[in-house]
Amino acid sequence: MTEWHVDSERRAATDLAVDLNFSAHQIAVLFAQS
Structure with a gap:
């Protein structure tokens, strides 16, 4: 249970x-296009 919680x-x-x-x-793509 604890292991699953951590995962x-x-x-x-x-x-x-x-x-x-x-x-x-x-x-970054938006800035590159403008």
């Missing part, structure tokens, strides 16, 4: 990092 939190943190990375990329 779940790690996955959530990874998803968040991916989302932030994607957002930063989108912003």
